[in-house]
Amino acid sequence: MLRTAIYIDGFNLYFGCLKDSPYRWLDLMKLCQNMLQAHNEIITIKYFTAYVSARGSNQGKPLRQQVYVRALKHTIPELEVIVGQFTTHSVNRKLDPPIGTQKFATVIETREKGSDVNLAVHLVNDAWRDHYDCAVVISSDSDLAEAIRLVRQSHPEKKVGIFVTGKQNSTKEMIRCASFVKKISTRALSLSQLPDQIPETNITKPEGW
Incomplete structure (x- = not known):
């Protein structure tokens, strides 16, 4: 058996696979089990995310996210949630094309900060501490390529x-560094809900998910 550790960039997974799909109520353990081989023994799943704030008409987004994280924690004993930061601030952006004489507009910009760095640090640190034989990174963030390269080197x-x-x-740079690469398919998502x-709880799938 291969001791296998999973490292998930939550926002990258959401925007890359889930945002406009009917599969947002995703069981992360099932997804990994469905995509890995029988000899992969999943010993830990580290889920890197940040808690969002309510914005505009989407006031229920924070609650839905919190419900989902609670569902994961109740369902997956191997899960560890590592929380970064979600920042919102006003910035000036150039209009293209300008509206009359107006060349700039003030917009609200939101950014998730910390997850990619946290994931890279945990991936490298866990390798040095011999916490796994096999690691799986769920992300398409090419910034993680160097961490993967260092572990393999x-x-x-x-x-x-x-x-x-x-x-x-x-993700070309990540692919060059990796031992193996798999694309998350719609079928894998549909089989991993x-x-x-959630049994023995009052946690239910949010409406619209």
Whole structure:
């Protein structure tokens, strides 16, 4: 058996695979089990995310996210949630084309900060501490390529694979570093859903999910 650790960039997974799909109520353990081989023993799933704030007409977004994280924690004992920051601020942006004499507009910009750095640090640190034989990174963020390269260079006996969440051409650098690469398919997502109500809890799938 291969001790297998999963490292998930939550926002990258959401925007790469889930945002406009009917599969947002995703069981992360089932997804990994459905995509890995029988000899992969999943010993930990580290889920890197940040808690969003209510904005405009989408006031229910924070609650839906919190419900989902609670569902994951109740369902997956191996899960660890590592929380970064979600920042919102006003910035000036150039209009193209301008509206009359107005060349700039003030917009609200939101950014999730910390998850990619946190994921890279945990991936490298866990390798040095010999916490896994095989690691799987669920992300298409090419900034993670160097962390994957370092693990494979310093620990050639360990495998580091990627489950691609978006277009593969955006992850060429990661693909070159990885031991194996798999694309998350619609079928894998559809086979990996949580029950509408989590057993022995009052946690239910949010309306519209």
